[in-house]
Amino acid sequence: MRIYGSTDRQSVEFGSGAVTGAIGDSITVIPLVVALALLTDVSLPHALVAFGAFQVVWGVRYGLPVSVEPMKALAALAIAGALTYAELALAGVILGVLLLAIGLTGTLAYVERWIGEPVIRGVQFAVGLVLLETGIGLAVDDPLVALVGVAIAAVSALAGHGKASALAVALVGVATALVVAGIPAPRLPGAPPTPGLGAALTRATFDGVVAQLAMTIGNAALATSLLFSDLLDAEVTPDELSTTMGVTNLIAVPLGGIPMCHGCDGVAGKYAFGARTGGANVVLGAGYLVAALFATPALIAAFPLAMLGALLAIVAVSLARNVTDSGNRALSVGIGLLALATNLGVAFLVGIAVHLAIERIGG
Numbered sequence: 001m002r003i004y005g006s007t008d009r010q011s012v013e014f015g016s017g018a019v020t021g022a023i024g025d026s027i028t029v030i031p032l033v034v035a036l037a038l039l040t041d042v043s044l045p046h047a048l049v050a051f052g053a054f055q056v057v058w059g060v061r062y063g064l065p066v067s068v069e070p071m072k073a074l075a076a077l078a079i080a081g082a083l084t085y086a087e088l089a090l091a092g093v094i095l096g097v098l099l100l101a102i103g104l105t106g107t108l109a110y111v112e113r114w115i116g117e118p119v120i121r122g123v124q125f126a127v128g129l130v131l132l133e134t135g136i137g138l139a140v141d142d143p144l145v146a147l148v149g150v151a152i153a154a155v156s157a158l159a160g161h162g163k164a165s166a167l168a169v170a171l172v173g174v175a176t177a178l179v180v181a182g183i184p185a186p187r188l189p190g191a192p193p194t195p196g197l198g199a200a201l202t203r204a205t206f207d208g209v210v211a212q213l214a215m216t217i218g219n220a221a222l223a224t225s226l227l228f229s230d231l232l233d234a235e236v237t238p239d240e241l242s243t244t245m246g247v248t249n250l251i252a253v254p255l256g257g258i259p260m261c262h263g264c265d266g267v268a269g270k271y272a273f274g275a276r277t278g279g280a281n282v283v284l285g286a287g288y289l290v291a292a293l294f295a296t297p298a299l300i301a302a303f304p305l306a307m308l309g310a311l312l313a314i315v316a317v318s319l320a321r322n323v324t325d326s327g328n329r330a331l332s333v334g335i336g337l338l339a340l341a342t343n344l345g346v347a348f349l350v351g352i353a354v355h356l357a358i359e360r361i362g363g
Helices: 016-039 044-062 072-079 085-105 108-115 117-139 143-158 162-181 203-232 238-255 264-272 279-292 297-301 305-325 329-341 344-362
Strands: none
Touching: 016 044, 016 072, 016 162, 016 264, 016 279, 016 297, 016 305, 044 238, 044 279, 072 085, 072 117, 072 203, 085 108, 085 203, 085 238, 108 203, 108 238, 108 344, 117 143, 117 203, 117 305, 117 329, 117 344, 143 162, 143 305, 162 297, 162 305, 203 238, 203 264, 203 344, 305 329, 329 344
């Protein structure tokens, strides 16, 4: 097994796998970033610049097809209107501090023991339900357009590209927007937005932070570390991943980016599409940086919202189905349903309490 530290890394290669592998991570990123740009005050050009820059940085740093994708719990809450842009940004900064501290002190395993796998699956299920509710709300405004989106996803799945179905819908939506608004002239993003973080110290921000922390520890640190070992025989420790996620958010969010993580699904997607080194990151990062030049407000406004609803529903189902892998499905489903009835933070904390009680009784 190869161990990747600051001086020992795999070379960055640019074969055909780097180009096709770049698609694997964009499957997760593009749908959620487009939704955030359409439904919140997130600046799409600045978000794309942040994704582009850190795809390149961590691809070169690790020499592996590491993922850089949105923090899904926070993204889902913002898309659903439960978090303002300022609350989203503050949550990203707070998580940046927490992840950096956890990574540098090597305490990730201790934190993970308190959370438990069924709780992490429950948060994933809850995020899926939140996105599904939002997607249905958008789709009913124009059912015909939404059905077109569903049909595109179905064709993609029947063609053997089920994992890329959401990306296919997003690309058709972008193509539609280009037809309506025309191809914009390229322009630099300009100064980043400046949300009022002082007013964002709210319960909603706290709930978002604690819920996202569960997904980040489970999906982005521990699962990603294991996936690198299983797929590429490379050892990247969970604490190292936590550290680089902390650095990413502390730099990117103040510059107009959105909260980001190293999700295991992005790594799996890149690998499935042929990526074996950080070359896929460099290719994808360059693509994001070019796209940022054309992401104008007029183009974003022309994206069909009902198709966005179908897009969110597809992403929601992909997330929610992870509940089938839970070691305690009843608990995980209960967390998801409680999140809909109350909020994600309350459901997360109740889930931890129930999980620990079950562990104590079982022990």
